Structure formats: C-alpha cells, structure tokens
Amino acid sequence: MESFFDNWGEWTWWIIALGLAALELVLPGVFLIWLAGAALVVGALGLVFDMSWQWEIAIFAVLSVASAYTGYRLSNKDGDQSDHPSLNKRSQSYVGQQFVVVEAIRNGRGKIKVGDTLWQAVGPDVEVGASVTVRSVDGVLLHVEPN
Secondary structure, three states: OHHHHHHHOOHHHHHHHHHHHHHHHHOOOOOHHHHHHHHHHHHHHHHHOOOOHHHHHHHHHHHHHHHHHHHHHHHOOOOOOOOOOOOOOHHHHHOOOEEEEEEEEEOOEEEEEEOOEEEEEEOOOEOOOOEEEEEEEEOOEEEEEEO
C-alpha cells in the first residue's frame, strides 16, 4: 500500500476521485459522488500538506462519512411539500365530486361510475341513476352520500 501511494503521490486521490465520479455516472444512485468529493479534498490537502498515507486514508474515511451523511440529508428533506399532494392517490381527488350510481347501494354497498371505471361505494341506500357526492375515501371504497 505504501509503495502505491509513494509511486503516485497526491495523484492517487485525484485518480480515485475520477474513478468514483465515473462510477457514479454508470451506476444508479447518488452515493459515489460524495466519496469522490472526499477524495478530491484529500488530494487537495495532499498538495498543501505533506502527510503519510495512513493520515490520508484516515482523513478520506472521515470526509467520506461526513459528505455521504450531508448528501443524504440534502436529498431527503422532510419538509418537502408537493404542489399536488394527491398526485398518486387518484381516489383522493374524487372527494367532493358527484357521480352516478350504476349498481344500487343496498345494505350500505353498491357501485358508482367514475370516468370509465366502476368503484365500490359505501353509504346510505340509493337507487340506480341517482347522483351521489364522495365525502371520503377508505382504500378503494368511496364513502358517498346522496345529493
């Protein structure tokens, strides 16, 4: 290991950084770029300070953990709010809309037509052809009430 660092000197970390950045382009995910950044910093420190290879590896390890954690925190913000919170919850978008009963709601269950699809409806008894409004959603069940 020592001869490897002696032969390549501070170029070792630049080569490692380039290799990690290239792997980041090929492999999915956003992880290796943070390690490449840590290698770049160690390479830059190697130009300024004369360090042993053990210190360089120790600094690289610490910077790798710190940069990977920072990258994780930056990419996984808890406060991200969508301008379309029900984008992938189609049934939530039906709340407040009116639809027609196509299978009478008897004993609390029936079907309503939503677009070209039939949905299970839960609510008071209603005859076929009546108009109902969706008040809430429970999984694939639309809770309705007559208009």
